[in-house]
Amino acid sequence: MPHRPVRNPMDVVVYFFILGVLARLVRSDLRLPGALYETLSIYLLLAIGLKGGLEMARQPVAGLVPQIAAVLALGVLVPLVAFPVLRRLGRFNAYDAGALAAHYGSVSVVTFAVGVAYLADRGIAYDPHLPLFVALLEAPGIVVGVLLAHLATAHRADLGPATREVLLGKSVLLLVGGLAIGWIAGPQRIGEIEALFFGLFKGVLALFLVELGLVVGDRLRDLRRASAFLVGFGVLMPVVAGTAGVLTGVAIGLTPGGAALLGTLAGSASYIAAPAAVRIALPQANPALALTAALGVTFPFNITLGIPLYLATAQYLEAYTR
Amino acid sequence: MPHRPVRNPMDVVVYFFILGVLARLVRSDLRLPGALYETLSIYLLLAIGLKGGLEMARQPVAGLVPQIAAVLALGVLVPLVAFPVLRRLGRFNAYDAGALAAHYGSVSVVTFAVGVAYLADRGIAYDPHLPLFVALLEAPGIVVGVLLAHLATAHRADLGPATREVLLGKSVLLLVGGLAIGWIAGPQRIGEIEALFFGLFKGVLALFLVELGLVVGDRLRDLRRASAFLVGFGVLMPVVAGTAGVLTGVAIGLTPGGAALLGTLAGSASYIAAPAAVRIALPQANPALALTAALGVTFPFNITLGIPLYLATAQYLEAYTR
Amino acid sequence: MPHRPVRNPMDVVVYFFILGVLARLVRSDLRLPGALYETLSIYLLLAIGLKGGLEMARQPVAGLVPQIAAVLALGVLVPLVAFPVLRRLGRFNAYDAGALAAHYGSVSVVTFAVGVAYLADRGIAYDPHLPLFVALLEAPGIVVGVLLAHLATAHRADLGPATREVLLGKSVLLLVGGLAIGWIAGPQRIGEIEALFFGLFKGVLALFLVELGLVVGDRLRDLRRASAFLVGFGVLMPVVAGTAGVLTGVAIGLTPGGAALLGTLAGSASYIAAPAAVRIALPQANPALALTAALGVTFPFNITLGIPLYLATAQYLEAYTR
Amino acid sequence: MNTHSRKLLVIITEAALEERITRDAMRLGAHGYTAVDVRGAGGGGKRAGDWEADRNVQIEIICDDAVAAAIAEHVQRTYFEHYAVSLFVSDVHVLRPEKF
Amino acid sequence: MNTHSRKLLVIITEAALEERITRDAMRLGAHGYTAVDVRGAGGGGKRAGDWEADRNVQIEIICDDAVAAAIAEHVQRTYFEHYAVSLFVSDVHVLRPEKF
Amino acid sequence: MNTHSRKLLVIITEAALEERITRDAMRLGAHGYTAVDVRGAGGGGKRAGDWEADRNVQIEIICDDAVAAAIAEHVQRTYFEHYAVSLFVSDVHVLRPEKF
Numbered sequence A, B, C: 001m002p003h004r005p006v007r008n009p010m011d012v013v014v015y016f017f018i019l020g021v022l023a024r025l026v027r028s029d030l031r032l033p034g035a036l037y038e039t040l041s042i043y044l045l046l047a048i049g050l051k052g053g054l055e056m057a058r059q060p061v062a063g064l065v066p067q068i069a070a071v072l073a074l075g076v077l078v079p080l081v082a083f084p085v086l087r088r089l090g091r092f093n094a095y096d097a098g099a100l101a102a103h104y105g106s107v108s109v110v111t112f113a114v115g116v117a118y119l120a121d122r123g124i125a126y127d128p129h130l131p132l133f134v135a136l137l138e139a140p141g142i143v144v145g146v147l148l149a150h151l152a153t154a155h156r157a158d159l160g161p162a163t164r165e166v167l168l169g170k171s172v173l174l175l176v177g178g179l180a181i182g183w184i185a186g187p188q189r190i191g192e193i194e195a196l197f198f199g200l201f202k203g204v205l206a207l208f209l210v211e212l213g214l215v216v217g218d219r220l221r222d223l224r225r226a227s228a229f230l231v232g233f234g235v236l237m238p239v240v241a242g243t244a245g246v247l248t249g250v251a252i253g254l255t256p257g258g259a260a261l262l263g264t265l266a267g268s269a270s271y272i273a274a275p276a277a278v279r280i281a282l283p284q285a286n287p288a289l290a291l292t293a294a295l296g297v298t299f300p301f302n303i304t305l306g307i308p309l310y311l312a313t314a315q316y317l318e319a320y321t322r
Numbered sequence D, E, F: 001m002n003t004h005s006r007k008l009l010v011i012i013t014e015a016a017l018e019e020r021i022t023r024d025a026m027r028l029g030a031h032g033y034t035a036v037d038v039r040g041a042g043g044g045g046k047r048a049g050d051w052e053a054d055r056n057v058q059i060e061i062i063c064d065d066a067v068a069a070a071i072a073e074h075v076q077r078t079y080f081e082h083y084a085v086s087l088f089v090s091d092v093h094v095l096r097p098e099k100f
C-alpha cells in the first residue's frame, strides 16, 4: 500500500497570504499598485458570479425558495447575536457594536474563494448555487447591524443610504451580474471566456492574497493596541457563526461541501462591501476596530483553521444524520 | 432529429456590456481603474494585430494591392458621404460635421473584436488579413473629416497634426506592430505567447465591455439632450456605411465572413483614435457630440443588431452572386 | 531531406522590445500605465521564483553549498573588476564608478527571463535551481559597489541602508518568496495556479518588453550625450562578466543551459533593485549614467547578441571538457 | 495681466466622501471642482491609499469668498466630527472672474 | 529662512493638452513643471477621468511674475476658447531663486 | 469664518525620498502630510513617471511658521545637493488651529 502523505491543511494560496504578511513584518517596501487591487477584486467577484450562474444553468436547482429564505434568515441572525455580545461583554458603544455586527453579518468573498479552492484541491463537490448565497448574504447583515446601532441610539433609523450603498456597491453588482450572465449564457455559449475567468482564477486569487497579506501586515501593529476581547471575538465569532452556517446548510439539504461553504460564508467578515457602507451609515463608529478584527484576526483564522473546521463539521454531521 | 435551439443573436460578451450600462443606470458606484482601461485597450490592439500577422504568415494573401486600394477608398468615401448629410440635413456647423465625419470614417477596434467573436461562435471563417484592414482604416477617415471642416471654413488646411496624431497614436502603432511581429515570427515561433494573446482574448474583451458599458451608461444622460437627428444618424450611418463595406468586401473577393467584418469596420465609429486626433485638429468641434453618437448609439447598435445584419447581407450576396 | 531554415537568433519576445523602442523613435505618444509596469514586474519576479522552487522540489539539487559559495563569489568579483576599470580607464569619480559597479554586479531579472525563453525555444534544458542564483546575485554586487565608493572617498562605510534596501526590496523578496512557496508546495499542490504563473509567462514577458522598449527609447537620447567609453563599457563588461559566469557555471558542474544562464546573469546589469538601493546609498552618483549604460546599452546587447554568445561558449566548453 | 481675487479651498478627506462633498459644494455655489487620489497621515493615523477603505482624496475648489466660507462651514459642521478631514483656504488670482 | 517671492501658476485642462502646454511654458521661460492626472467638473461638464478622452491634468509651474504673466496670457489666447481650461495664480516663497 | 494663518509647505522630489522626508517632517513637528505621485521636469531633466526610478512625489505639509522653516531647512541641508527637489511655501488659512 503506497504511503499516503499527511495532507497539509492549508491550500497553496494561503502561502501567498503569508508572504504578504511577512513582507510587512520585515518592513519591506513591497507595494502593489492600487489599480491592481481593484482590478483583482473586480475579477474575483465577476468570476465567482459567472461560475455560479453557469453551474445553475447546467444543473437547475430545485427548492430554491425555502433555501433562500433560510440563508437570508442566517444573514439576519448573525448580527442579532453579535450585537448584544459586543455591547454587554465587549462594552463597545452602540456605533462600534453596530459596525462590527454589520461586518460579521456580511461575508468575505475572498474567504469564500479560498474555501472553494480548498474543496477543489480535495475533490469535494458542492452545490452549484453557492455563489448565489454569497450575493444574498452581502446585504442583510449590514442593514441589520446599522439598524441595531440606530435603534440603540434612538436615532431615526434611516437605512436608505446603507442599503443603497451595499446593494449598488460593486460586490453585489458584480456577483449578481456574473450570476445572471453565466445563467443566461449557459455552458455552451460561455465558451472562450472560460480561459480568463475560470482557468486563471486560482492564480489571481494567489496574487490577491499577497496584496491582502500586505494590508493585514499593516494592521498587525493596530492589533497590539486592540483589546483582548476584540481578538477573542475575531476568533470565536467565526466559530459560532460558521457552525450555525454549517447547520443551516445541512438542514436545507446542501451537500457536505456546500454546507462547509455556507459555514465559511457565515463565519467570514466583510472587508469590501461593509466598510464602505458602514462608513456612510455609521460615521460615528471607529472604522479601525472592524477592519482590525475582520482582516487582522478573522480572515487569517478562517483561511488557515476555520475552513477545515467547517468542512470537518459538515462531514461529521453528514455521516451522523445519514 | 434533435431540437435545434433558436440561436441567440448576441454573443455572450455583449452581456458584459449590458451589465456595465445597467450598473450606471441604477447609479452604482462601480468604477474600473483608469489603468485597467488603458491596459485592456493596449492588449486588444496588440492581440488583434498579432493574430492577423500570424494568419498572413500562415496563408499568404494574394492580390493584396487592389484590395488595399479598395479598402482605402472605402475609408475616404464614408466621411465624404457623411459630411454633407450632417451639414445639410443635420444643420451642424462645419467643425462638428467634420468631427463626426472623422469619427465615422475611422473604425472601432472593439466593434471589430465583437464581430470576430460573433463569427467564431458560429464557426464562420474569414480572410486572415482583416486586421490589416483595421489598421488601414484608422487614419484616412479622420484625415478626410478634418480636411472637409478646414475646407468648409476656409482655414488653411493643415493636416499635419491630425495625421501625425493618428498615425503615431497607439491604435495604429500597436495594430501595425502586432501585424509585423506576427508576420515575421510566424506560427512556429509565436509559440507560448499564444496563451496570453489568443487564449485570453475573449475574456479580456468581455472585461473591456463592462468598462465600455459604464462609459456608455454615463453618456445616456447626454443622449437625452441630443437631437433626434443625431440619434437617427447614429443608427442609419452604420447601416449605410456597413452595407457599403459588405459590398466592397464581396467585390474584392473576400469570404462572406470577411465581407461581414469589412462591413462591421465601415459601419463602426472610432472612439479611441479619432477623439484624440480630432480634439487637436478641430478644437472648435464639440467633443460630446461625436462621442455621444459613436459610443452611445452606434456602438450598441452595431454589437447587437449591426453585426448580424452585415453578416446576413454578406451571406445573401454570396448566395446570390454564386 | 526537408529544408532546415536558418534559425533566427532572437526570441520572438525581443521583437516586442524593438516595437517599444521604435514607438519612441517615431515619437509616438504610446504610454503604458505605471501600474501596469509595476504589476508586470511583480508577476515576473514571483513567477520566476515559483518556477525555480517547484523544479527544486521535483529534482532535489545535490551539492548546493559549494555552488552557492561559487555564485556568491562571482557576485562579489564582478564589481571588484568593474570599479578600477571605471576609475582608471573611464575616469569616473568614485561615486559614479561605485554606482556603475553596483548595477553591473547585480543582475537583471528580465534578461534572465529572455534567456530562459531562448533556451526553451531551442529545447535546451537547464539546472532547476538557477532562479535561486538570481536571488543570490541580486544583493552582493550592490553592496560591494557601494562599499568601494565609500572606501575610495574615505566615507564611513555605512552599508546598512543599501543592504536593507536591496534585501527587503521587492526583487529579492518576491524571488525568495516564490522559491519558498514553490518548494514547499511542490508539483502536486501548485496545481491550478500554474495557468497564471507559467502558462502566461512568455506573453507577459513580451508585454513587459514593450514597456521596457519605451523606456530604453527614451534613454537613446541620453546615449548620444554619453561618452564613447560608457558605451564600450556597456558592451564589453557583459562579455567579460558573462564569460566569467559561463566558466563558473561549467566549473561548478552546471549543464550547458545552466552555465549559459549563469553567464547571462553575470553579464546582465540590474535596473530594478540597483537603482533604488544606490540612489539611497550613493546619492552623489549621477543616476542617469548607470541607467543609460544598463538599460540603453547592456540590456539590448544581451537580449540580442549576448545570450546566444553565452550559450555558444557554454556548449563549446561542454564539448571541449568532455 | 488683469486678474481677479478668488479663494482656493482645499479639502483632503476619505475617498468615501468625494461624491457627497462635491455635490454639496456645487449646491452651495461652486462652479466646479478638481479631485485627485492622494495618501497621507494625520490625527486619524496613516492612510496609505493601497485600497478603497484606505484612500484619501484631495478636492480643490476655486470660488469667491462667500462660497468658500459657506462650503467650509458646511464641511466643518457635517464631516469634521466623524471623518478624517483637512481643510484650508488660500488666496489666488484668476483671469476669468465669471467662471469661478 | 531666507525666501524669495515667486508665482505658482496652476493650469487644469484636458489631458490632450499636457504636452503642448508644458512645451509652450518651457519656451516662454519656465524652468520646470509638475503634472498630475486629475478629474473634475466645471463649465464643460463632468470629466470623470475614467478614460483618455475624459481625463484632466493639473500642471503646476513655479516661476517669476513676468513668466507667469506670459504663460497665462498665451494659454488664455490659445486654449481658453475651445478647450476646458482652468487657470489660477498664487504667491509662493522659494529658497533657491536661481532655480525658478 | 474664523480662520487661522498657517504655512503650506510643498516638496516635489524623487519617489525614493517619500518615506524619509515624511518621517523627518513628523519628527520636526508636522502633524500630518499628504502625498501624491506626480511627473515633471526641472533642472534634473524630465521625470515622466513611467516607472519607479522615474517617478516624482509631491508632499504637502500644513504647519506653523517655525515648523515649516525647520523642515525646509532640513530638506535643503540634507537633500538639495544630490537629489531632484523643488520646495515652496505659501500662506493658507485653516479652521482648526490645534490640528496643524
Ligand SMILES: Nc1ncnc2c1ncn2[C@@H]1O[C@H](COP(=O)(O)O)[C@@H](O)[C@H]1O
Residues within 6 Å of the ligand: D012, D013, D039, D040, D041, D042, D043, D044, D045, D046, D047, D056, D083, D084, D085, D086, F030, F031, F032, F033, F034, F035, F060, F061, F062, F063, F099, F100
Ligand atoms: N498637517 C497636515 N498637512 C497636510 N496634510 C494633512 C495634515 N494633516 C492631515 N492631513 C491630510 O488629511 C488627512 C486626514 O487628516 P486627519 O483627519 O488629521 O487624519 C490625512 O490623511 C492627510 O492626508
Ligand SMILES: Nc1ncnc2c1ncn2[C@@H]1O[C@H](COP(=O)(O)O)[C@@H](O)[C@H]1O
Residues within 6 Å of the ligand: D030, D031, D032, D033, D034, D035, D060, D061, D062, D063, D099, D100, E012, E013, E039, E040, E041, E042, E043, E044, E045, E046, E047, E056, E083, E084, E085, E086
Ligand atoms: N471652480 C473650480 N474649482 C476647481 N476646479 C475647477 C473649477 N472649475 C473648473 N475646474 C477644473 O477645470 C476643468 C475644466 O474646467 P471647465 O473648462 O470649466 O470645464 C474641470 O474639469 C475641473 O477639473
Ligand SMILES: Nc1ncnc2c1ncn2[C@@H]1O[C@H](COP(=O)(O)O)[C@@H](O)[C@H]1O
Residues within 6 Å of the ligand: E030, E031, E032, E033, E034, E035, E060, E061, E062, E063, E099, E100, F012, F013, F039, F040, F041, F042, F043, F044, F045, F046, F047, F056, F083, F084, F085, F086
Ligand atoms: N519651475 C518648476 N515648477 C514646477 N515644478 C518644478 C519646477 N522645477 C522643478 N519642478 C519639479 O521638481 C522636480 C525636481 O526638480 P529638479 O530638481 O529641478 O529636476 C521636477 O521633476 C518637477 O516635478
Ligand code: NA
Residues within 6 Å of the ligand: A078, A103, A104, A105, A106, A107, A108, A241, A265, A266, A267, A268, A269, A270
Ligand atoms: Na459573516
Ligand code: NA
Residues within 6 Å of the ligand: B078, B103, B104, B105, B106, B107, B108, B241, B265, B266, B267, B268, B269, B270
Ligand atoms: Na467607420
Ligand code: NA
Residues within 6 Å of the ligand: C078, C103, C104, C105, C106, C107, C108, C241, C265, C266, C267, C268, C269, C270
Ligand atoms: Na551582473
